[in-house]
Amino acid sequence: MRRVVAVANQKGGVGKTTTAVNLAFALAELGHAVLLVDIDPQGNATSGLSGAAQSSEPQQSTLSVYDILIRNVPLVDVARPVRPRLDLAPASQDLVGAGIELATLERRERRLQESLTDWQIKYNIVLIDTPPSLDLLTLNALVAADSVLIPIQCEYYALEGLSSLMATIQRVRTALNPALEVAGIVLTMFDARNRLSHDVAREVRAHFPDRLFSTAIPRNVRLSESPSHGLSIFEYEARSAGAESYRALAAEFAARMDGRDAPAEVETVERAGDGTDDKDRPPP
Ligand SMILES: Nc1ncnc2c1ncn2[C@@H]1O[C@H](COP(=O)(O)OP(=O)(O)OP(=O)(O)O)[C@@H](O)[C@H]1O
Ligand SMILES: [Mg+2]
Numbered sequence: 001m002r003r004v005v006a007v008a009n010q011k012g013g014v015g016k017t018t019t020a021v022n023l024a025f026a027l028a029e030l031g032h033a034v035l036l037v038d039i040d041p042q043g044n045a046t047s048g049l050s051g052a053a054q055s056s057e058p059q060q061s062t063l064s065v066y067d068i069l070i071r072n073v074p075l076v077d078v079a080r081p082v083r084p085r086l087d088l089a090p091a092s093q094d095l096v097g098a099g100i101e102l103a104t105l106e107r108r109e110r111r112l113q114e115s116l117t118d119w120q121i122k123y124n125i126v127l128i129d130t131p132p133s134l135d136l137l138t139l140n141a142l143v144a145a146d147s148v149l150i151p152i153q154c155e156y157y158a159l160e161g162l163s164s165l166m167a168t169i170q171r172v173r174t175a176l177n178p179a180l181e182v183a184g185i186v187l188t189m190f191d192a193r194n195r196l197s198h199d200v201a202r203e204v205r206a207h208f209p210d211r212l213f214s215t216a217i218p219r220n221v222r223l224s225e226s227p228s229h230g231l232s233i234f235e236y237e238a239r240s241a242g243a244e245s246y247r248a249l250a251a252e253f254a255a256r257m258d259g260r261d262a263p264a265e266v267e268t269v270e271r272a273g274d275g276t277d278d279k280d281r282p283p284p
Helices: 016-029 044-048 065-071 093-103 111-115 136-144 162-175 195-207 221-229 241-257
Strands: 003-007 034-038 080-083 086-089 125-129 147-153 181-188
Touching: 003 016, 003 136, 016 034, 016 044, 016 086, 016 125, 016 147, 016 181, 016 221, 016 241, 034 044, 044 221, 065 093, 065 111, 093 136, 111 136, 136 162, 147 162, 181 195, 181 241, 221 241
Parallel strands: 003 125, 003 147, 034 086, 034 125, 147 181
Antiparallel strands: 080 086
């Protein structure tokens, strides 16, 4: 499996970064060589892995995704090791203005794609965490990617905006990247006790029957705590429902990318978040 996957949804706060970080970590645990690219000026994926740095390199690169987009630095030169088998191309403050700077550059929507040379030598999966907009930064991710992973929060208006995302993906296909596929849709913050979660799941499945991952990510307080420690859920609370769900999603994701069927043991939408949130457990 060699894939470049953009985690995208222009709706804010739906679990893009939580999914990108924890899926990246879980895929690395499964043995894949993973590069996580943070193209969001908020830099949440970068800070979300800032704890427990693994690198033994004496001098870490201070380059960021900004240098990739504006200064033509190859992506592999910006990536730095943050965990075993997991490298990060970090966001930095100057990414905030990059959207405007990009607008004046040639081939402005292909900058990330063109930096992705020879990535296959080092990685088999590149995950890109995108900002909550359909701007030039997200467009760079969609042009560089071969597929899109769409997190959908199980809430009112969950599907609002999904049609414009799908239309954008279609436009990118037509004009810039004909190979772009939808890798899958993952339900986030699923609460099995809440009828609304089931309604959203049913609606998404009706619209995209073969794209919805059977693993749903439950609403889990440990998942919301782990970024403040700069840790993935697996380092923060490996036995939490959140960790189990992202482990299951990684297995299902890897199987789907490989063109295999999902492994039988993956958690299903119906079982996910069965009301046993682990918030009563003591923190580590
Ligand atoms: N399954 C979950 N259970 C509980 N809290 C969650 C879950 N997933 C994400 N969160 C929390 O919800 C908030 C939004 O999540 P996240 O940052 O992953 O969304 P996002 O789509 O990346 O947001 P943005 O659009 O701002 O980039 C964060 O505080 C995060 O910790
Ligand atoms: Mg985010």
